[in-house]
Each structure stands twice: as structure tokens, then as C-alpha cells.
Amino acid sequence: MRKAFFTFIFLGFVFVTVSAQENQDSTQREGVFDQLFDFGDMVINVISGEKWAVIPALIYSPETSLGVGARAIRVFRPEKGNMSVLRPSTLPITLIYTLNNQTIFTTELDLWLNENKDFINSRIELSNFPFYFFGIGNDPLPKEEGELYGNRYVYFHANYLRRIGKGIYIGPRYEFRADDIYNRVEGGVLETSKVPGYDGQLLSGIGLNLNYDTRDNIFQPTKGWYNRLAWMGFTPVLGSNFTFNQYTLDFRKYFKTFGNQVLALQSWWSFTTGGPTFQHISLIGGSDRMRGFFEGRFRDNHAQVQQAEYRIPIYRNLGLVVFGHAGQVAREVGEFNMRRMRYGAGFGFRYKINKEGLNIRLDIAFGDQTAFYFGLNEVI
Structure with a gap:
């Protein structure tokens, strides 16, 4: 971790030094840079039609390794309504093989x-997703001893939110998920521990969301709040074969600092009660929470993640971000404490692909491993 931290500092120093040198030679290189960015914009325009942008999908993360496929996304506003007020709607479709x-x-x-x-x-998500299980708790199996299992699943959720006050939205949510675990290590951790869900799961539940949303832009907010309080209850009454409740608190704040630079902060909490499955228990890691940690490496009844990201425009559609985060999981809420925190940091680059602010992102993160992430849109 210390080595990763100093590597991060060194790369930041190199970036600043190179940027300073480029500023000195900016007059000579401006034409070259503009030609490169003109070419990038041309490529984006070629793959983006009036309604749909279709791009080859290239993803990378520790959970998937390299993935290739296709992604189509439509950013639109329904014809009815005030176009100057209405937020953009999105419809992405993605097919990936890793x-x-x-x-x-x-x-x-x-x-x-x-x-x-x-x-x-x-x-809607349909996946054949072999994955790793590291056990339950804040001190799981060493990452080299993660146990591979085969898993096929179908997932669906639907939300409806209605604004009842300035920035305040409330509404119901439904979730469904069915997992078929078709391959396990004989005599391995899953078979011997028999954690709930070890031989598959069928979940069906309803819940309620309460949001407070005052962002000035849904893709690239520079100010405002995005706060979400959510409850989901899974019960046999709705066809679930497991009974448990999950409560999520997600607080985000955006500050415009110098020029067009932005500081984004997030405090995320998850609490699970009852008999949750290991697939649906509170967990951290992955591309959204705690980059640099394998998704699900740390999982337990409760989890928390604190994240900060600083966004700096560089030139035209290109931007730089630096980020840091800390998090942990716990069986009981009273077990949360600073000594149990896991820490990580990293940096990345952004390239804006449309006027609404949708980004292609590349992140390099340092946690309990060095990890690379490539995808669409911001994390926080």
C-alpha cells in the first residue's frame, strides 16, 4: 500500500512537470494538439448518430479482466415538456464477453x-458470470485463495419516483434476481460453510426510495446534492426463497472550486438484517465503490464507504481526476471503527463524448492491488 501511494505521488509529480513544460511550448504544439483532438471528435461524431451512439465496448477491471463487445447508448429528451428544463434521459444497451x-x-x-x-x-441484466468468493467479514481469505464458482443469473429492477417538493422525490421499487450456481469447488469454502445462497437463490422484493436531488447536471454536476435513502424487503409472499431487509444511505455533495474544477464527495452506507444471501449482502470493492479492491472481497451484514474525487479539465474534452476512499464491512454496526478501515487512491482520465457531459473514463487505482478500470460515466 505504501509503495502504491508513493507511485501515485510520483505519477502526479510527473504529470505536473510535463504540463508545465507543455505550457512553455504551447505555442509550437497547439496546432498538433488541436489536430489530435479534432481527430478524436471526428471519431466520436462518426460513431454517434442523431439518436444512437454505437461504440465498440472495451472494459477492464480485476473482476472481469479484459472484456470486448458492443455498446449502444441513446441520450434523449422526450418530445413533450420544456426542453430547457427537462433532464436528459438515457438508454444504454451493452453486450460483453470477457x-x-x-x-x-x-x-x-x-x-x-x-x-x-x-x-x-x-x-435488465442477463449474465453467465464465473466469480470469486473470499468468505464473509472484514478479514476474509487472502486474495490469492479466492474460490472460483460458476454462476448464471437474471436480474431486474424497476423504480418510479415522483417529485413532492424542491429536489425531493419518493416512490416504490421492485427487484427480482435468480441465480444458478452450476459449479463449485468440491469440499471448498462455499460447500463447507453453506452460507445462504451457496446453491443459488431466488429473490423478489419491494421497497421504497427517498431522494434529494439538486444537481445542476446529471452527468457532470458542479454543484448540488444527490442523497438517497432506500429500503428493500425480500419475502416469500412475493416469491423469494430468502427473507431479509436492506437499507441504503447514499449522500453526495458537489462543489465547484477553482475555475471549472469540481470536488465530489460521497458517504455510502448499507445495512442488512434477517437472512441475506452472500450474493446480496452488503459488500465493497469494484468500479463504483473502493476502486483498487476486488468487488465482493469484503462483504458482511453492514458496510460503509467514504469517497472523494477531484475533477480537473485539461484541454477541450479531456479531463483528469484524482480520488481517494476508505471503507469497511462489519457483522454488527458497533464493530465499525477507524482501525478496521481499508484505504485506496488513484487517478484517471475522462473524455467527453457528447454535449450533455457523458464521459469515457479510464481509472488507475491502488488498494490491496493495482487495478485498471475502463468504462462510461463518472463513479460519484
Whole structure:
């Protein structure tokens, strides 16, 4: 971890030094830079039609290794309503195959209606996703001893939110997930521990979301809040074969600092009660929470993550971000303490692909491993 930290500082120093030298030679190089960015913009325009942008999908993360496929995304506003007020809606469709023999199909609709008074979100995911299990707790198996298991699953959720006050939205949520674990290590951790969900799961539940959203832009906010309080309850009454509740608190704040630079902060908490499955228990790691830690390496009844990201425009559509985070999991809420925190940091680059602010992102993170992430849109 210390080595990763100093590597991060060194790379930052190199970037600043190179930037200073480029400023001295800016007059000579301006033409070259503009030609490169003109070419990048031309490529984006070629793959982006009037309604759909279709791009080859290239992803990389520790959980998937290298993944290739195709991604289509439509950013639009319904014809009805005040175009100057209505937030952009999105419909991405993604098909990926990874070097870890994982096949992933996802599509998700974010639909803003009625001058932002109504919001509809739904997601479908179909995956054949071999993955690793490290056990339960804040001190799981060493990462070299993670146990591979085969898993196929289908996932669906649907939300509806209605604005009831300035920036305040409330509405119901439904979730469904079915997992088929078709391959386990004989006599391994999953078989011997028999944690809930070790031989598959069928989940069906309803819940409630309460959001406070005052962001000035949903893709690239420079000010405002995005806070979410959520409850999900899974019960046999709705067809679930496991019974548990999950509560999520997600607080985000955006500050515009110098020029167009932005500081984004997030405090995320998850609390699970009842008999949750290991697939759906509170967990940290991955590309959204605690980059640099394998997704699900740390999982337990409760989890918390604190994240900060600083965003700096560099030139035209290119930007730089630096980020840091800390988090932990616990069986009981009273076990949370500073000594149990896991820490990570990193930096990345952004390239804006449309006027709404949608970004392609590349992140390099240092946690309990050095990890690379390539994808769309911001993390926080």
C-alpha cells in the first residue's frame, strides 16, 4: 500500500512537470494538439448518430479482466415538456464477453418526464458470470485463495419516483434476481460453510426510495446534492426463497472550486438484517465503490464507504481526476471503527463524448492491488 501511494505521488509529480513544460511550448504544439483532438471528435461524431451512439465496448477491471463487445447508448429528451428544463434521459444497451469467460448483457432506462417531476428507472441484466468468493467479514481469505464458482443469473429492477417538493422525490421499487450456481469447488469454502445462497437463490422484493436531488447536471454536476435513502424487503409472499431487509444511505455533495474544477464527495452506507444471501449482502470493492479492491472481497451484514474525487479539465474534452476512499464491512454496526478501515487512491482520465457531459473514463487505482478500470460515466 505504501509503495502504491508513493507511485501515485510520483505519477502526479510527473504529470505536473510535463504540463508545465507543455505550457512553455504551447505555442509550437497547439496546432498538433488541436489536430489530435479534432481527430478524436471526428471519431466520436462518426460513431454517434442523431439518436444512437454505437461504440465498440472495451472494459477492464480485476473482476472481469479484459472484456470486448458492443455498446449502444441513446441520450434523449422526450418530445413533450420544456426542453430547457427537462433532464436528459438515457438508454444504454451493452453486450460483453470477457477473458474470464463471462458473458454480460445489460440494458437500463433512465427516463425523466413532466419537467423532471417524474422519473422512471429500470434495468435488465442477463449474465453467465464465473466469480470469486473470499468468505464473509472484514478479514476474509487472502486474495490469492479466492474460490472460483460458476454462476448464471437474471436480474431486474424497476423504480418510479415522483417529485413532492424542491429536489425531493419518493416512490416504490421492485427487484427480482435468480441465480444458478452450476459449479463449485468440491469440499471448498462455499460447500463447507453453506452460507445462504451457496446453491443459488431466488429473490423478489419491494421497497421504497427517498431522494434529494439538486444537481445542476446529471452527468457532470458542479454543484448540488444527490442523497438517497432506500429500503428493500425480500419475502416469500412475493416469491423469494430468502427473507431479509436492506437499507441504503447514499449522500453526495458537489462543489465547484477553482475555475471549472469540481470536488465530489460521497458517504455510502448499507445495512442488512434477517437472512441475506452472500450474493446480496452488503459488500465493497469494484468500479463504483473502493476502486483498487476486488468487488465482493469484503462483504458482511453492514458496510460503509467514504469517497472523494477531484475533477480537473485539461484541454477541450479531456479531463483528469484524482480520488481517494476508505471503507469497511462489519457483522454488527458497533464493530465499525477507524482501525478496521481499508484505504485506496488513484487517478484517471475522462473524455467527453457528447454535449450533455457523458464521459469515457479510464481509472488507475491502488488498494490491496493495482487495478485498471475502463468504462462510461463518472463513479460519484
